[in-house]
Amino acid sequence: MTQDELKALVAKAAIDYVGAGTIIGVGTGSTVNHFIDALALVKDRIAGTVSSSIQSTERLRAHGIPVLDANDVEILSVYIDGADEIDHRGHMIKGGGAALTREKIVADMAAQFVCIVDVSKQVDVLGRFPLPVEVIPMARAQVARRLRQLGGEPTWREGVVTDNGNLILDVRGLKITDPLSMEQEINQWPGVVTCGIFARHKASVCLMGTAQGVQTLRY
Numbered sequence: 001m002t003q004d005e006l007k008a009l010v011a012k013a014a015i016d017y018v019g020a021g022t023i024i025g026v027g028t029g030s031t032v033n034h035f036i037d038a039l040a041l042v043k044d045r046i047a048g049t050v051s052s053s054i055q056s057t058e059r060l061r062a063h064g065i066p067v068l069d070a071n072d073v074e075i076l077s078v079y080i081d082g083a084d085e086i087d088h089r090g091h092m093i094k095g096g097g098a099a100l101t102r103e104k105i106v107a108d109m110a111a112q113f114v115c116i117v118d119v120s121k122q123v124d125v126l127g128r129f130p131l132p133v134e135v136i137p138m139a140r141a142q143v144a145r146r147l148r149q150l151g152g153e154p155t156w157r158e159g160v161v162t163d164n165g166n167l168i169l170d171v172r173g174l175k176i177t178d179p180l181s182m183e184q185e186i187n188q189w190p191g192v193v194t195c196g197i198f199a200r201h202k203a204s205v206c207l208m209g210t211a212q213g214v215q216t217l218r219y
Ligand SMILES: O=C(CO)[C@H](O)[C@H](O)COP(=O)(O)O
Pocket: 027, 028, 029, 030, 031, 032, 081, 082, 083, 084, 093, 094, 095, 096, 097, 098, 099, 100, 103
């Protein structure tokens, strides 16, 4: 199976986690695009969605799936999203699509996080994928200096402006052996909106697409 076929497979499997009459959180990316297409087939089952990006909102609305304002919703039954990397404890790197901050907000609203990935995203230690960090434009150079002091090599993702009007630094060379403490450390620097480590908001379940089918991992 191709990587895209594995993404479609896990996206379809995630429909089992969509509870009748509930509001669900929807992530961003090519795997989630498959999920949105699958969700369209059962859209009458749910009360609505909260979306993590303009891109996903547009796709949801094109299918006639209601998208609600996060401020009007108290709790989500589930948040379904992809990841750039996931370790064996459910910690993730996210933000390859620059939607990390809204993704973390929607994840924070949800009772559980169902991560949908193909097997290529599984790692022993996070950091092979460059860590995205969303920064307020004025803080770009200072946060980059801080990241270098931490042992990383930050690159500005030029030309990319997030849905929140901010910039992305992609950090190579980090070996993230303690995801929770590195997430907390980076997030406290002035000008950082959030970093793409999802340790505080790790996956509850991962549906992993493999050549043998969908593997369900619980953390
Ligand atoms: O974090 C994300 C977007 O900000 C995505 O979940 C991540 O980049 C995975 O994307 P894809 O499903 O296209 O591989």
